[in-house]
Amino acid sequence: MIDQLYQHHFCNAIVLELKDQGGGANCRDVIEALKGPKWFDLTSEEMALTDPCGSNTFDHSCHAAAQYLRKHAYLDRHVQRGVWRLTTKPYGTIDKGY
Numbered sequence: 001m002i003d004q005l006y007q008h009h010f011c012n013a014i015v016l017e018l019k020d021q022g023g024g025a026n027c028r029d030v031i032e033a034l035k036g037p038k039w040f041d042l043t044s045e046e047m048a049l050t051d052p053c054g055s056n057t058f059d060h061s062c063h064a065a066a067q068y069l070r071k072h073a074y075l076d077r078h079v080q081r082g083v084w085r086l087t088t089k090p091y092g093t094i095d096k097g098y
Contacts, residue, residue, distance in 0.1 A: 005040070010065035013039045014084070015074065015091045024076075024085030031062045 013034050018025060021033075035042045035058065042058060049057040066084055069075040069091075076085040 005061070007061075007065050007068060010034075010061050011069055011074075011091075014062065014065055014069065015086065018084060018086050024079070024083060027063070027066065027082050027084050030084060031059055034058075034062060 014030060017030050017033050017039065021030070034040055035047060040058075047056075047058065051057050051060055066075060070077055073087055073089050074091050076087050079085045
């Protein structure tokens with residue numbers, strides 16, 4: 001399933017999970033929540049996948065989506081390292097049935 005996911009899937013899930021966690025949370029907690037049955041329900045094989053650089057593929061995709069969200073002002077840039085917090089800019093999620 002992980003190979004069928006695009007950046008908007010990760011962006012939507014990050015925004016919705018942060019809303020569920022009160023608007024901000026540690027990035028590791030968010031990524032762990034996204035791996036679970038509520039969002040992507042990854043298998044152990046999918047969780048173990050790495051990219052050519054040796055980084056975890058799912059973690060890398062989540063961090064890339066967070067970078068996109070920061071660039072477009074949906075995540076606050078001025079928070080301590082490792083913490084993702086939503087800004088007040090409205091984010092229109094795209095429901096793709098994942």
